Amino acid sequence: MPMAEESRAPSVWVRPERARRGRPALGRTQIVDAALELLDAEGLDGLSMRRLGTRLNAGATSVYWHVANKDELLELALDRVMAEVAVPSGDGWRAAATGYARSLRAMIHRHPWTVTLFGGRPMIGPNATRVLDEVLAAFGAAGFTGFDLEYAWSAVVDYVIGAAGSEASWQRAQPGTSAAQWVENLGPYLDRLDGERPGLASHIREIWMKETGDVLEGRFAFGLACVLDGLEARRPPAR
Structure with missing residues (x-):
């Protein structure tokens, strides 16, 4: 069973990894790989620690060595798929924002179970922080600073999650x-x-x-353009 003090950790990324001595042969990468297979095939309801252990042909102890609970497992899975999100550079803030939005949308379509996880727990894993750092740099280059910088990139990501989540929900509920x-x-x-x-x-x-x-595609592009037009009107004038 998961240890009580581990289950209270605010994030899997801030909880120290357990000592290597006595660690089972099953690794964290294998666990996340198997979890992603279940999530992509069956969604959040299809993932349980018991089913994961069965899929890995391992006991619960081997899984709990690496993750204290299902929430930590979902953090790891979400960060893994964030590696698929790219932020273009070199063509200005609007091109970067558009490329980021389309990349995030494509990732959500591949992994629709992610939609309800955004905002639920801190996204501070290595892939999520890489994406956020690049997005903030792109919007910062547009002149946004402080809270305006936070509001600007949030407006884009919120639009994408809402639009792509709706699209993915329809495809999942009305297959074919x-x-x-x-x-x-x-x-x-x-x-x-x-x-x-x-x-x-x-x-x-x-x-x-x-x-x-x-x-x-036209509906998504129209909405994204409206968001970016609004941000363009609000961004500080170039000095």
Whole structure:
């Protein structure tokens, strides 16, 4: 079982690793690899310490040697996938912000279980801190400082998490179903809307019916451009 004092640690990254003597052959990397396989296949509900031990053909003691509880395991898994997020450099703050936003969105699509973890625990692992340091440098180069710097990058990341999370949720809940098929399946309900809310019924038929990957991309690009336009209007003038 996990040790009580370890379970109270604010983050796996601040809890000292246990002494090497007596350490089981199973390593932290193997544990995180197996956890990611479960998370990507089945989401957060599919991951448990018991199932992880079974997948690794190891007892719970071997897993608890490296992580005190499931929260610490999720911290490690989240930091691992943050390694996939890139922040371009060299073409100005807006290009860096756009590249970062698209990279983060792509990561969320590959690992939709991450959405509800953002903000839940401190992201202070090596990959997350690398990304944050690069993002802050990009927005700092735009002239943002202090709290404005925090607000600026947060506006972008919050938009991406919301947009990509919604996209990933739809794909997970409606696998293999196109928007046109979904609208067609509304059947009598949509017919009733014609009389009750004709404007909405028309919009569903004219817009939702035609939603494709290109439309989703256009919606994301439009929203991101609006966020960046707003930040451009607020950033300090160049000295």
